Amino acid sequence: MEAIHIQHLFRRAGFGLGPQELKRFVGKRKEDIVDFLLEDAMREQSKLVILNEDIPVPNSSMRLPRYESFRAEKDKRGVLANAWLDLMVAGKGVLREKMALFWHHHLPMGGQSFELTKCYLELLREHALGSFRDLIHAVAKTPAMMRYLDNHHSHKDAPNENFPRELLELFTLGVGHYTLQDVKEAARAFTGWRYNHDTNVFYFDRSAHDEGIKTFLGRSGRFTGEDIIDIVLAQQQCARHLVRAIYRFFVDQKEDEDIIEYLTDVYYESDYNTAQLLREIFLSDWFYGNVHINSLVKTPVELLVGFQRQTTVKLIGIKTHDQLLWKMGQRLFAPPNVGGWPSGNQWINTQTVLYRTCFPIITFAVANRTVPRKSLYYKLHSRIAHSELRSFRYFMDAVYDRDSMFEQLSELPCSWSVFFWNMDIEGPEEVHEEGILYYTTSPYYQLN
């Protein structure tokens, strides 16, 4: 495989390559690389580490605390988000984390306690590459989602339509493939779902359940919530709706109807085997078409994680990630609403664009200790472990192949291209940092 295609694959299937990773894959067959990605992700699930352990600073005997302990107590959601981001940056089994991030986009939930949020995240990660059937059954019963969509006190005398509506509209079928009456009938079937507030375990309260006959999507019976989910999964439209979302996240915002139909068959026939669907996408020729390369806008998580992987600069501190992601519009476990986060150009507004394109300046200023007091960094109480990356060449290998980069740079103002052409690749490290700064603050770095 060519460098440009390997980089494309790793940006989409993961969070970009780390320095010197490219040479491990150049020249290998596509099948081998895709299998590596899948096997690496499926071998075993990395554990979320939520310990307050220290992080060693490279080339120094110093250690920095992972989190400010006072803040860890106050902001446990932030701790959880950081633990997950750490896994993404570490880059082991990266496709699992990327797919779990997709599921967090697609089955969004927010505003719940640390314990409930952790259960929810572990479900997304566990079933990320498995069967969507298992995932949606599990997510429907996880207390975080039940609470988020008010399904934990739905009673036969007052069925709650919130969860069934979003299940049909957003999670599985899409608008136009069910009626308002279907929502009402489904709501009756979900009555009696409860969870134990001490153990956070789901249970079924028969006395609150509507035992009557429901008519849902043309079928009638004494359906339970599980039956409703199975009936939905039996619709090919469910596979189509999911394939569309996955295509928009991994391939392109503009859908190709022929490919969507083909992938829908693959997903439906495999009974929603997500790993198989992704394999089909990553092994295809069209996935590597020029039209798709750099056609997406990085999500804020992809941007921050990718930056850390490529530069090996490490952002530390709960508030560092949290504030930056918040200002960029993607606080984890706090989506704006059940519709999830925006996509494409919608990520870009006059607030987010400043943080998205300028955070590298702050980061490097901090790493070089040239940052003014009272700056963003100072307010964030963050620390950044110094970068191990000392070569612009390695960085460029991680983001893009150099020829394409220079092509892009020809669109930059003349002085910039001159800067890059004249840059001494073997020169002193400060020069390399400048180069990385130039590139990471350019609009192209926002693309995925």
Place this chain on the structure above:
Amino acid sequence: MDRRRFIQNSAYLAVGTTFVPQLLASCGTDTIKRFRGKRLVLLHLQGGNDGLNTFVPWRNDIYYASRPNLAIAKHELIELTDELATPVWAQDLADLYFDGCMALYHNVGSPQPNTSHFKSTDIWHAAFTPNERANPRTGWIGRYLDMASRKSEVPPSTLAVDASETFSLLLKGENIQGCTIGGLRDFSHFAPYLEELYSTCHEHPVASYLQKVRSEAIVAMRTLHQYFSPNAFDYPPSVLGASLAQVASLIKNGAPTLFFFITQGGYDTHLAQPGRQKRLLSELGAGLKAFVRDLRAAGLFKDTLVLIYSEFGRRVKENVNMGTDHGVGNTICILSDGLKRAGSCNELPDLNTLAHRNDVAVHMDFRRVYATVLEKWLGVPAPSVLPGHFEVLDFV
């Protein structure tokens, strides 16, 4: 920019605070135009404020019967009229009412209400009901910006400022969007570097869009930076107080901004409402009182209109957790020295005939307020921004 210039710019980072503001300030102090026109401040009480416990129908028996635990006792009320009162912890609001700079409209809401915070906030900010447009992409102020940008002498983004922490749909237009002042705080140190970035053009459609928005953001930041000054007035030390102080500073120094958006969060009082609402309302009253005093001293409150609203009201009947659940109709509050009509302007909620789930019914489409502001305050035809024609009110 060559490498030497770049390194010089990096040096700014090291020199920091003392140097950079001067550089920013030097970009055209003599060209500053001081705007002296009508302005609108939108203050969103996030979470759904309980209007019935803010502006209390103190003669209504149904109010007391529906809220055995939450109704505010008569000895804790300040009478505004012979049927309306505010709790004593909203003394500052009562003072503004007696000043004659407050207009209240009751039973206001969307003709097609929604009890989700997010969806309902979108309805209020887009000014579209879900039937009219299911997934609105623009806010009503954003659409105003689109229209006004054609003849604007200042960077159009500076016409609307979001002083909340995130960027609201309210200020998003199809082509133009308002700007935030959060970025101004965080990035003014880096402005010299940013300015090097924004003059290029790109062929890639997404990259060029990004570049366009970034240019707008940086230009807006540069422009507005000139209008900030330390505030001499005492504002309460809350987040709301800080936002109001910033807005007042921009207004007093003649910033070109017409619209300001501010939020105060925490009104979603399903649980333990009395203590929480008490704290929020006293914070709100203190902030507004300082703001009014500040602008009045500068003679500018007659040209400033503050519109205070929530995404929905709360249920009439209290719940079992000493709180109230999401409702529908609510009271909105308008503040200005330029009001033609002040006081309580229409009928109080009719608690005898409630909407479907024990909710205050909507008798006034919230967009009538927007239409009034557009037509009679800002002097632009409302249908150019709002979906259709809405009967105007007489508060201005």
